[in-house]
Amino acid sequence: MSPASSAWSNSLNTLSNPPPELSAGFRATLARIAGDGCLLTDPADCWPYGYDNSRRHARPQAVVFATNEAQLAALVRLCCESDVPLIARGRGTGTTGATVPDRGGIVLSFERMDQILRIAPGDRLAVVQPGVLNAQLQQAAGAAGFFWPPDPTSAATCTIGGNLAYNSAGPRAVKYGTPRDNTLGLRAIDGHGDTFRTGVLTTKGVVGYDLTRLIIGSEGTLALITEATLKLTPLPETSRTLRAVYADIHAAAHAVSAIMAQPVTPCALEFMDGAALATVRHYAGLDLPDGAGALLMIEVDGPSAGIDEALSAVMAAARNAGLIELRRAETAAEVAALWKTRKALSPALRHIAPKKINEDVVVPVSRMGEFIDGLARLSDESGIRIVNFGHAGNGNIHVNLLIDPDDPQEVARAASCLDAVFALVLRLDGTLSGEHGVGLEKRDFVAREIDPVALRLMREIKDRFDPAGILNPGKGLPEG
Amino acid sequence: MSPASSAWSNSLNTLSNPPPELSAGFRATLARIAGDGCLLTDPADCWPYGYDNSRRHARPQAVVFATNEAQLAALVRLCCESDVPLIARGRGTGTTGATVPDRGGIVLSFERMDQILRIAPGDRLAVVQPGVLNAQLQQAAGAAGFFWPPDPTSAATCTIGGNLAYNSAGPRAVKYGTPRDNTLGLRAIDGHGDTFRTGVLTTKGVVGYDLTRLIIGSEGTLALITEATLKLTPLPETSRTLRAVYADIHAAAHAVSAIMAQPVTPCALEFMDGAALATVRHYAGLDLPDGAGALLMIEVDGPSAGIDEALSAVMAAARNAGLIELRRAETAAEVAALWKTRKALSPALRHIAPKKINEDVVVPVSRMGEFIDGLARLSDESGIRIVNFGHAGNGNIHVNLLIDPDDPQEVARAASCLDAVFALVLRLDGTLSGEHGVGLEKRDFVAREIDPVALRLMREIKDRFDPAGILNPGKGLPEG
Secondary structure, three states, rough: HHHHHHHHHOOOOEEEOOOOOOOOHHHHHHHHHHHOOEEOOOOOHHHOOEOOOOOOEOOOEEEEEEEOOOHHHHHHHHHHHOOOOEEEEEOOOOOOOOOOOOEEOOOEEOOOOOOOEEEEEEOOOOOOOOEEHHHHHHHHHHHOEOOOOOOOOOOOOOEHHHHHHOOOOOHHHHHHOHHHHHEEEEEEEEEEEEEEEEEEOOOOOOOOOHHHHHHHOOOOEEEEEEEEEOOOOOOOOOOEEEEEOOOOOOHHHHHHHHHHOOOOOOEEEEEEEEEHHHHHHOOOOOOOOOOOEEEEEEEEEEOOOHHHHHHHHHHHHOOOOOOOEEEEEEOHHHHHHHHHHHHHHHHHHHHHHHOOOEEEEEEOOOHHHHHHHHHHHHHHHOOOOOEEEHHHHOOOOEEEEOOOOOOHHHHHHHHHHHHHHHHHHHHOOEEEEOOOOOOOOOOOHHHOOOOOHHHHHHHHHHHHHOOOOEOOOOOOOOOO | OOHHHHHHHHEEEOOOOOOOOOHHHHHHHHHHHHHOOOEEEEHHHHHOOEOOOOEEOOOOOOEEEEHHHHHHHHHHHHHHHHHHOEEEEOOOOOOOOOOOOEEOEEEEEEEOOEEEEEEEEHHHHHEEEOOEHHHHHHHHHHHHEEEEOOOOOOOOOEHHHHHHHHOOOOOHHHHOOOOOHEEEEEEEOOOOOEEEEEEEOOOOOOOOHHOOOHOOOOOOOOOEEEEEEEOOOOOOOOEEEEEEEEOHHHHHHHHHHHOOOOOOOOEEEEEHHHHHHHOOOOOOOOOOOOOOOOOOOEEEEEEOOOOHHHHHHHHHHHOOEEEEEEEEEEEEHHHHHHHHHHHHHHHHHHOOOOOOOEEEEEHHHHHHHHHHHHHHHHHHHHOOOEEEEEHHHHOOEEEEEEOOOHHHHHHHHHHHHHHHHHHHHHHOEEOOOOOOOOOOOHHHHHHHHHOHHHHHHHHHHHHOOOOOEEEEOOOOOOOO
């Protein structure tokens, strides 16, 4: 193990003993299929491809760099014959362990399939390889006057393939939707090693079943995506930013419902609860009014003509008895100042609790106040500090349990608290993941949300796409 | 046969001999399961449930009126045991024969499951039974300040269940998307008779595979939809209407691409080609300028503030060297006058060719001019008049072959022409159906669009959802 990986490993949760060596025959065939310079087998080289942002780690037995469909088809066939797991990976920014090879096997890195094949403004589409970075696509699309709406926080380093694997969205989803709403078609390879196309190049199409959206969000368990045709949206002309501070979360939640019930849909509607504000309050220059119990960051975009009226409509909806302060940014510097509180949160949390448990549950917007109340009760009962922020317009709440992982008692209480959080989410008609996905992290909770019949159908679909069970086995769905 | 049905039958294409009678035992069980007043078995009563707007007809062996999930689950189990086809039907407005029981069996009418269960403005959703009419939902949602974007021409008489079965959209899809983009979750019953939930109540969610969109567009072949949670959109404050007349289709197609490449997306972008204009030209009061070779109807909606600037942006994009006239409606009367040309088309076509072949193919917007040129060539070659109109913003073109069905030579030439139309669509990277679906009409052409691997996966999915093959057998996918 290299010194660098050894330093890393101190903060990682190693999931398995080193996997058994691959046979010499398998390795020879693998080398031929992977092609020159596209295979890593030295454990130290493989090591960095074994983790994701969940801090789980398991060393892959080999790493193959994907280069083309013929190579991938041959690789799937080889793994199929030899019963070796194949785990597709973008850049490892996922938070659920979905790309961690916990059962050994080959990590298939898409980082070199990073070409933007086509940007077609008149057809509002882009065709990309899965290893293209989200930010790279935004830049190329932006030059043509367009953007692709999904914008995870990790946009600078996450891949389109990963965004599709988890249906990862981000703040703009409130107005522009998730990858499922912004993808027209795919090329993919199933668990037999057979290549196929899904979807269309157009915004309408109803021939055959919708395999495109079935594969999006399936975390590499159904097929390897080799190409995606993405629906582009024209860049808005301008935007405006608001910060609304409320006495408590109920007033903020009430404002969110009121904003979502009027015609102007913001392009960002983010919130921080009182615990999140308390976490950053001691930072200098945040300029928060006294009594701040919840905060909304609101952005409105659109044509310059009418933007101020659109902002006024949102401001009117944001006003209620619990509003303490409503500030509107006029200049780029003012916009940055308003976002400062929100941006201070992540470093503050990392400082306080480097191993916080970060969930991304969703509840209907109308239940958000009730949910945050419930979380406060669970925090009191468990003694675990819970800090909440997230995408309020979608009811997508990042629930952060701040724990000391070296305290086994606290870890046990956190597990029990998390269990209660999930139960609360489901009682409020919510879902356990809005955009991070399931991976290993939430696999054992899936059966609480998905009913047994739907789960049977999902397993049967998995079984038909991947009868040998080699495509990212054990992720996404609970064990049979 | 009743006199009414006898009159109808003259214009219908009867698909099969009368099916064999159902056994007395089966009928007794069926009566018990259906419940009082929910079963028709008299051939004259069953007759009107055997057709759709494709003018195909086959008499069902029985008609059951769906009332609740327990009844439907028992019905599926009975059909499963006895190998009797079960064909879900809304109001028969489909155009592909998808609800015609061509193999006999039971037509399951959802017309009595017509309750709107919930409208939740703060959560932007509605929960409805499948028999709710599209117009009925729009009215209820409208009262709360919202609408559901899919708006087929048949909105006054088509059901939400039918809209979901075919992913039927309409003009607004160019801005607001299709049912797949506007549905959050479903309740459904699979071919085993097992009830399940799909999706979420929220606009984000990535737990398990996306069964919601898999079922949408599957034409009743995978599951019976018993309830749908629909995503609502706030009603826009106002709208503006334009009519743009061009010298030829290339100028119009160029304008469509230019409109779609700028930030203001119209809520309707409809077109008529030269042949369509020629068809209506002799109608009084249409007020078309000389040299009109193509027409666009454009609507822009949004907040009142900025609507005129939005309209101006679209007008600027609509202007090119081939533009002959650009008119803007200011009053309701002017809006109606502008739409008059477009609205005159359907009655004119019915008058000229009551049995026209109406296709709803799609090509990328940038290929539309090329496509219409190709159609003109095919019309010349075949001697069949082809009239085109449709949803230009999606590239969704209703291609109408005007034929005399009593002329066998013309019918044969039309079949060969249609074949060439489909070949052209696929050569231009298009799809064979934008919103009407496949049914019986296009079943034999599906394998030209969907590749063999994807088709195998679709068949395997069908086989897992419905192993007995009783749910609308023989529709949507080509024979194995």
